[in-house]
Amino acid sequence: MKRLGRQIRRAGGRASLNKVGMGLRWAALVACVFLFADAPSAMGQAAAPQTEGIKIDGHYGPYLPTDASKDGYRADQLIDVVHWFMIALFVGWGIFFTYCLVKFRARPGHRANPEHIKAKPSKYLEIGVAIFEAVLLLGWSIPIWASVKNDVPPPNDPHAVRIRVVAEQFAWNFHYPGPDGKFGKTAVERINTATNPLGIDRNDPDGKDDIVSGELRLPVNKTIVCEILSKDVIHSFFLPVMRVKQDAIPGMRIPVWFTPVKTGTYEVACAQLCGNNHYSMKAIMYIQNQTDYDAWILEKCKPPEEFDG
Amino acid sequence: MSGHDHGSGRGGHHDHEHDLHHELGFWRKYVFSIDHKVIGIQYAVSALVFLFFGFCLMMIMRWQLAYPGQPVPIIGRFLSDAVAIDGVLRPEFYNALGAMHGTIMVFLGVVPLLVGGFGNYVMPLQIGAPDMAFPKLNMLSYWSFFVGCVVMVAGFFVPGGAANSGWTSYAPLSVIATTGQTMWLLGMVFLITSSLLGSVNFIVTIIQLRVKGLTMFRLPFFVWAQFVTSFLLLLAFPPLEAAAVLQLMDRLAGTSFFMPSGLVVSGVPQDFVGGGNPLLWQHLFWFLAHPEVYVLILPAMGIVAEIITNNTRRPLWGYTTMVYSLVFLGFMSFIVWAHHMFITGMGTQISAFFATTTMIISIPSVIILTCLIITLYNGYIRFNVPMLFALAFLPMFAIGGLTGLPLGLPASDIHLHDTYYVIGHFHYVVAPGTIFAIFAGIYYWYPKVTGRMMNPALGKIHFVLSFIFINTVFMPMFFQGLAGESRRLYDPTVYEHGVQMIGMRKMSSWGAWMLGLSQLPFILNFFMSIWAGKRVTNDNPWEATTIEWLAPSPPPHGNFAKVPTAHRGPYEYSVPGVKTDYFPQFAGAEA
Numbered sequence: 001m002k003r004l005g006r007q008i009r010r011a012g013g014r015a016s017l018n019k020v021g022m023g024l025r026w027a028a029l030v031a032c033v034f035l036f037a038d039a040p041s042a043m044g045q046a047a048a049p050q051t052e053g054i055k056i057d058g059h060y061g062p063y064l065p066t067d068a069s070k071d072g073y074r075a076d077q078l079i080d081v082v083h084w085f086m087i088a089l090f091v092g093w094g095i096f097f098t099y100c101l102v103k104f105r106a107r108p109g110h111r112a113n114p115e116h117i118k119a120k121p122s123k124y125l126e127i128g129v130a131i132f133e134a135v136l137l138l139g140w141s142i143p144i145w146a147s148v149k150n151d152v153p154p155p156n157d158p159h160a161v162r163i164r165v166v167a168e169q170f171a172w173n174f175h176y177p178g179p180d181g182k183f184g185k186t187a188v189e190r191i192n193t194a195t196n197p198l199g200i201d202r203n204d205p206d207g208k209d210d211i212v213s214g215e216l217r218l219p220v221n222k223t224i225v226c227e228i229l230s231k232d233v234i235h236s237f238f239l240p241v242m243r244v245k246q247d248a249i250p251g252m253r254i255p256v257w258f259t260p261v262k263t264g265t266y267e268v269a270c271a272q273l274c275g276n277n278h279y280s281m282k283a284i285m286y287i288q289n290q291t292d293y294d295a296w297i298l299e300k301c302k303p304p305e306e307f308d309g
Numbered sequence: 310m311s312g313h314d315h316g317s318g319r320g321g322h323h324d325h326e327h328d329l330h331h332e333l334g335f336w337r338k339y340v341f342s343i344d345h346k347v348i349g350i351q352y353a354v355s356a357l358v359f360l361f362f363g364f365c366l367m368m369i370m371r372w373q374l375a376y377p378g379q380p381v382p383i384i385g386r387f388l389s390d391a392v393a394i395d396g397v398l399r400p401e402f403y404n405a406l407g408a409m410h411g412t413i414m415v416f417l418g419v420v421p422l423l424v425g426g427f428g429n430y431v432m433p434l435q436i437g438a439p440d441m442a443f444p445k446l447n448m449l450s451y452w453s454f455f456v457g458c459v460v461m462v463a464g465f466f467v468p469g470g471a472a473n474s475g476w477t478s479y480a481p482l483s484v485i486a487t488t489g490q491t492m493w494l495l496g497m498v499f500l501i502t503s504s505l506l507g508s509v510n511f512i513v514t515i516i517q518l519r520v521k522g523l524t525m526f527r528l529p530f531f532v533w534a535q536f537v538t539s540f541l542l543l544l545a546f547p548p549l550e551a552a553a554v555l556q557l558m559d560r561l562a563g564t565s566f567f568m569p570s571g572l573v574v575s576g577v578p579q580d581f582v583g584g585g586n587p588l589l590w591q592h593l594f595w596f597l598a599h600p601e602v603y604v605l606i607l608p609a610m611g612i613v614a615e616i617i618t619n620n621t622r623r624p625l626w627g628y629t630t631m632v633y634s635l636v637f638l639g640f641m642s643f644i645v646w647a648h649h650m651f652i653t654g655m656g657t658q659i660s661a662f663f664a665t666t667t668m669i670i671s672i673p674s675v676i677i678l679t680c681l682i683i684t685l686y687n688g689y690i691r692f693n694v695p696m697l698f699a700l701a702f703l704p705m706f707a708i709g710g711l712t713g714l715p716l717g718l719p720a721s722d723i724h725l726h727d728t729y730y731v732i733g734h735f736h737y738v739v740a741p742g743t744i745f746a747i748f749a750g751i752y753y754w755y756p757k758v759t760g761r762m763m764n765p766a767l768g769k770i771h772f773v774l775s776f777i778f779i780n781t782v783f784m785p786m787f788f789q790g791l792a793g794e795s796r797r798l799y800d801p802t803v804y805e806h807g808v809q810m811i812g813m814r815k816m817s818s819w820g821a822w823m824l825g826l827s828q829l830p831f832i833l834n835f836f837m838s839i840w841a842g843k844r845v846t847n848d849n850p851w852e853a854t855t856i857e858w859l860a861p862s863p864p865p866h867g868n869f870a871k872v873p874t875a876h877r878g879p880y881e882y883s884v885p886g887v888k889t890d891y892f893p894q895f896a897g898a899e900a
Contacts, residue, residue: 044576060806062788062813064724078721079791086711093682093707100685101700104621105692112689112883112890114623122627122679129675133668136718141664144720146657169575193576232574233482234587236652236727240793240806245723247653249587250481251569254654267804271727271795273475275482276401279799 044193046171048282049214057264058241065240068266068287070259071147072243078140085132152257153223160223160257163216166198167228167235167248170277172268173197174216178209178301191231209301216268216285219293223259236272239285247272260287341452343444344866348451349430350758355458356422360744361828363413368825370406373398375811375818377800391470400799404473405489407797409464411476412493415605416500417458419743423608424504424542425454427750428511428535430758434857434864435529437520437873437895442513450506457499464492475797477598480567480590484559485574491560494553501550508542511535520856522875526632527894529855529879530625533632534611537639538604545600545643552593559585566590588653595646603642605739606706607635609746610677613699616749617681619853620696621688622890624880627680634673634680641670651719652726660719667717674710678703689883689890694768695851698749701776702742709737712787727797730790733783741779748775748831756850760862761842767834774827781820785813852891855879859895 058066064076104110153160164175164183175198177183184207190199200207218224228237230248238245242258270281288296333342342348372381378397381388385396392402433441441447464471469487472478483490515536519528528536558564563582567590570583618625625631647655647663682703690696712734715721725731748771755763793806801807801814849858856875860868873895881892 046575056805058805060792060809062810063791065793065806075720075723078718079715079724082715082718082721086714090704090707090711093678094704097682097685097703100682100688101690104685104688105690110689112622113687114883115687117626117683117686122683125679126672126676130672133671133714136714137661137664137668141718141720142657142661145660148720148723149657168573188571188573188578191573191576191578232572232579233485234479238793238795240724243724245652245726249653250572251586252654267806269793269795269804273404273479273482273797276399276404276473278404278797279400279801280803282803 046168046193048171048280051282051284054284056267058266068241068260068262069243070261074144075243152255153225160225162225165226165228165237168231169275170281172283174213176211178211180209182206184210211300216283217293217296218260218287219290220260220263220287223257225255225257228254233274234272235270235274238269238271241266245271263287263289343448345429345433345441345447348447349426351451352421352425352429356418356426359413359417363410363418366406366410368821370403371818371821373403375815377802401473403799405471408473408475409471419605421454422747431857432532432535434860434868435532435855436518436523437856438518439867441510442517443510446506446510450503453499454503457496460492461496464489467492477594480587484568494557497553498550501546504542504546508539511539520873520875527875527878530614531611533635534607537635538607541600541604541639545597548593549597591650595649599646600642605743609743612746612750613702616695616699616753617684618880619851620691621685622882623688624882626683631677631680634676638673645670648717651722664719678707694765695749695753697772698745702745705737705741709734709742725790727795728790729786729794729796732796733786736783756845757857757862759839761838761844763834763838763842767830771831778820778824778827782817782824785816789813854881854891854893856895
């Protein structure tokens, strides 16, 4: 028990803890021990919302998952082409390898013949490999990456949906600017894990209608721009069905964009080890039609009563 | 199994520095020895123990992956509350097992075995030297390694348990982690120091102590591999040692090399000065860790080359090309590191640079692999136990190397980064790759070290079982990764793709446990053969051509009764006009 307590204190950083906070933490710790399967919500640590029982759409099998995005097919094509290339090389090598093992195995009457073997076939193989890799780079990977990095909708594009994704141990916070389209100011001093995890200033006119949600709700067929941030350690924003992955690095704000083309319920995963409950840091992404999405925005943008500003 | 033979006077007269005309006491002979062979055995035995320990850590983890939330059988009741609740692993312990498995296998297992064990023992013999250039430095490097090991393992016993921020120790997580991380950093300082001391020794020895006639291009490929590896260690490790000190300072001294401003952990603003950058740690870490993976593979390729040429009774095909490829590979390995960092927010130009260098570095690997396969052509292939492992290395390394391609291209890496695909990729290179090469080397050089052969029947059983089960463990991982399953997940069933992949995980787990059992014939064989193995009838039981086979089995202190001379290249097999199918490097004008 004591060791756990010390560990938790360290996980909470070197900031000094006041006694009331300590008492609350101990009480929460005891509760925690009996709630083993849950992500602990004690100690001010954020917990991912309960998601058991929510049905996830899409096919997840031994190969790539469902692609629910407009542009994911490009990376999928590259993965397909590379794998065919790999299989071709492996089978080619394998055939020659097996042939040698059988034809030149030690047996009575057989001798090694070390005379010089022509270098040409292997030279052609090397050159062929090099050329094909150049094709993969220039024909697929570099153009796709350039698009991923550069085709972010410009700030004045009215059709793009902008969201700030703020990761923390161990939950995702999706910060919507609300109907005014402007993000409110945030400050570390205002942070309260339970009521105001991002420290939004509700007195700021831009911040009045901001939404902070544990769910990622998006309209279908619109380009979404997510700016990825982190409050504490490195996380990684991973949307398997959108072929999106971007590390959330504290101190940085990194945009990703994608265009969902299928409605449905999908998962948001954390793809970088971020601590003990990294595995449970899941969020649900709801791709909805425009009407439902607009209704949700309007419903959520009213400030909650118990907000402490 | 002694590296010395003072009593008989064999090799009793040498022209080297230390005074051994009086018998050394037990401690100076077997513990604090400066003989490269004793040090090599110390490294090898320590490393084998840690390989086994690291493997056990993984076997525990694999229970949780196959049967999440269920108590670990057999050992569950012995796990304390700090690490498990009623035998069910805690997530923090799972993460510690993961981080320590990686660290121990790489830094306490494979590198000390390949370089400290095989390199130390075999390389001086292959160049005809009586010992390393700096024998005392050699001993110091072992004991620095030993201290590093103790500090690392001690991490399991400090409050909060062992380091659990991955073997990659990314900041800020590692900076706010529990005490075990400090032990990891201190341990790394000792381990890195050990490698630096060793690498200097290897480079000087290879340059200075080759016998007459042994020009650089007559060196066995194994020596070339150790030579390039030593440069990698020498040049790549210092940034990580410095980074480890910087991280120690962030943890203990209030600095902020890697800590940005404004961090809030669990609702509590952090008391750091700030202004640092977590990416700095990643650059410093990967600047070492990428060359490090070539440290893991190059000596293994060296071992495989020796065994393949010996057991095909023909020279290595393309020896010169292979040597140039080795050197080019070593050089390129310093300019690919950021392919581990594509997803950190990297722009187009830098990612194109690193993707291009990564594609380029695949070329020398392909060349070396192709040359080794072509060596089989027109050969006379003997399927003894070392050769079985050496042959299996080839397709296994091919799978590992090929699966690096979708990871090395940034656009495909988006989906695959930090998934099980990566785990499958690097394990194929290190586990059925390097570790098979290690087994091959042990079976091959065992008669030189002990004067006895290992039992071939047990060896073949060890090979077949290991080959089957190692593929069972790692092949499913590519499919898990493509499905989107991330690595380092205590319970992947939180995610739908994790639920669908449970069958694959069970297959990997059972494969791992069966693989563990498959090592029993090897462990039995290894120890039994020391006393009961068939004695060799001559010093060169494999009829090999390199100089180590001239020395007695085992070689005495000083190695050779008479200083050898190299008369020809290292792989003169099946030479027309020579009676036997091998013409050793050290033999005179006639065989």
